[in-house]
Amino acid sequence: MSAKNDKEKPAIPEHLRLRFCPSPTGIPHVGMIHTALYNWAEARHTGGTLIFRMEDTDDRRDTQESLDMIIEALNWMGIDWDEGIGKGNDDLYFQSRRKEVYQGVAKQLFEAGFAYESFSTAEEIAERNKAAGRPETFGYDGYDRNLTEEQKEAFRKEGRKPALRIRVPDKDISWDDLVRGPITYKAGSFPDFVIVRPNGDPLYTLTNPVDDAILDVNMVLRGEDLLPSTPRQIVLYEYLKKLGIAKQTPLFGHLPYVMGEGNKKLSKRDPQSNLFLLRDMGFTREGLLNYLSLLGWSYSSDRDVFSMEELVKKFDVRDVKANPARFDLKKAISINASHIRMLETEDFANRCVPYLFKEGLASGDKWENLTADEKALLLRISPLVQPRVRLLSEAVPMMLPLIDRAGELQFEEGSLEPLTLSDKEILDRTLKELENVQEEDWKADTLHTLLTDCLINDMSLSAKKAFNPVRLAISGKKVSAPLFESLEIIGKPVVIERISSLRSKI
Numbered sequence: 001m002s003a004k005n006d007k008e009k010p011a012i013p014e015h016l017r018l019r020f021c022p023s024p025t026g027i028p029h030v031g032m033i034h035t036a037l038y039n040w041a042e043a044r045h046t047g048g049t050l051i052f053r054m055e056d057t058d059d060r061r062d063t064q065e066s067l068d069m070i071i072e073a074l075n076w077m078g079i080d081w082d083e084g085i086g087k088g089n090d091d092l093y094f095q096s097r098r099k100e101v102y103q104g105v106a107k108q109l110f111e112a113g114f115a116y117e118s119f120s121t122a123e124e125i126a127e128r129n130k131a132a133g134r135p136e137t138f139g140y141d142g143y144d145r146n147l148t149e150e151q152k153e154a155f156r157k158e159g160r161k162p163a164l165r166i167r168v169p170d171k172d173i174s175w176d177d178l179v180r181g182p183i184t185y186k187a188g189s190f191p192d193f194v195i196v197r198p199n200g201d202p203l204y205t206l207t208n209p210v211d212d213a214i215l216d217v218n219m220v221l222r223g224e225d226l227l228p229s230t231p232r233q234i235v236l237y238e239y240l241k242k243l244g245i246a247k248q249t250p251l252f253g254h255l256p257y258v259m260g261e262g263n264k265k266l267s268k269r270d271p272q273s274n275l276f277l278l279r280d281m282g283f284t285r286e287g288l289l290n291y292l293s294l295l296g297w298s299y300s301s302d303r304d305v306f307s308m309e310e311l312v313k314k315f316d317v318r319d320v321k322a323n324p325a326r327f328d329l330k331k332a333i334s335i336n337a338s339h340i341r342m343l344e345t346e347d348f349a350n351r352c353v354p355y356l357f358k359e360g361l362a363s364g365d366k367w368e369n370l371t372a373d374e375k376a377l378l379l380r381i382s383p384l385v386q387p388r389v390r391l392l393s394e395a396v397p398m399m400l401p402l403i404d405r406a407g408e409l410q411f412e413e414g415s416l417e418p419l420t421l422s423d424k425e426i427l428d429r430t431l432k433e434l435e436n437v438q439e440e441d442w443k444a445d446t447l448h449t450l451l452t453d454c455l456i457n458d459m460s461l462s463a464k465k466a467f468n469p470v471r472l473a474i475s476g477k478k479v480s481a482p483l484f485e486s487l488e489i490i491g492k493p494v495v496i497e498r499i500s501s502l503r504s505k506i
Helices: 030-046 064-077 099-111 122-131 149-157 204-214 224-242 275-281 285-293 308-314 329-342 345-358 372-388 392-403 421-435 444-458 463-475 483-490 492-505
Strands: 017-020 049-052 115-118 163-166 173-177 181-185 194-196 219-223 251-255
Touching (some): 017 030, 017 219, 030 219, 030 251, 030 275, 030 308, 064 275, 064 285, 099 115, 099 163, 099 194, 099 204, 163 224, 173 224, 181 224, 204 224, 285 308, 285 329, 329 372, 345 372, 345 392, 372 392, 372 483, 392 463, 392 483, 444 463, 444 483, 483 492
Parallel strands (some): 017 049, 219 251
Antiparallel strands (some): 115 163, 163 194
């Protein structure tokens, strides 16, 4: 494979049509969304069309639950589509409903001589390879290509049913890959391949190109793991064009692997590959999309945080690098933190609600289900917490002492042991001063001035030494929302109670 420069980039069709076609097996994972994102970004950048269809021909593994989760994942991530499931006749977009279409195309391929009946079993193929001095696993040897009608009839009398194989031409198969540059598979690199099983079930090698041809797809962006199937599909496209089923052979681009820990391909079993687990951790869709877009592509050499609008404006799949990209959770969290800080206050508060509800700190799991008092409190708290969290879920422990003022405060593990008598003196002085503050004067600025005078100026303490015990007393944590704003929100009675409680533990 060769590297590309700008002059070598393949031209992009004027009316671009792409597709995203996962199989409904298991939980949506990062690799799947990465592929969907690149297809979506290319379609939106060029003003093209994105088609969403389902490859659901595996009765043993395909589930409705998985289909529902894929749709939920795309909707949550904001990856929309123009044609496909839920937008028109779904019979066009589920392979399980199109068996007759594939059988009809297979019949045309057979009648035109582009496909032929193959009766060989796997055992017979292995035995012939061994007899010829080839490895038993060498693959199909073309034995059935020129069977006579008498030979075929003899096999049928034995009860055999034939598979259908494509007759691969004896020539090099080449294409200019959008990501990897010119690729050539030499003649003889792969054998005649099966498109229909003996039981009549069509295989991916047939169904995928036929759907692309019928839907007029002219660009295919998919994972690097599917690269070996591409020359087979190109052969099939040549035949489909001769039959008038396909208008063109699409452009192909094979996207880089997403790697996990230890430079291994990110597996469905890796925790960080589970999209919904990442959502539960507190990733925003903007932060996650931003990070996933960087796994093989870059916005610029000096910028890695950008909006989806900026991504769409800049993205070109021809700029994607072929090298595998590693999923770095720390980097992803860092980018997510930047996107959290860019949210409007009410938007941030809104997104925190499901996490608060899960911990019993909100009466509903959506903003519109909250009471007016809950909304007002969240809008007051959010500006204090938003700049200090990297994930939405991190807002919960920071908001807890400000929301649950009646519950017993839980102290961070290991936070009480370092406390000394000097901390007790600080709390004593704090209590004395705060008890004299009138309710109408219980404001952040007033409290800041008061405690600065008595703890820092009078007691000659550093700000850290002076305020850390007070912070721990009211929040149960060494790191919290801003101290004086928190004092104001929590209110005098609860603040006095919490400081007195911590003082009694020293």
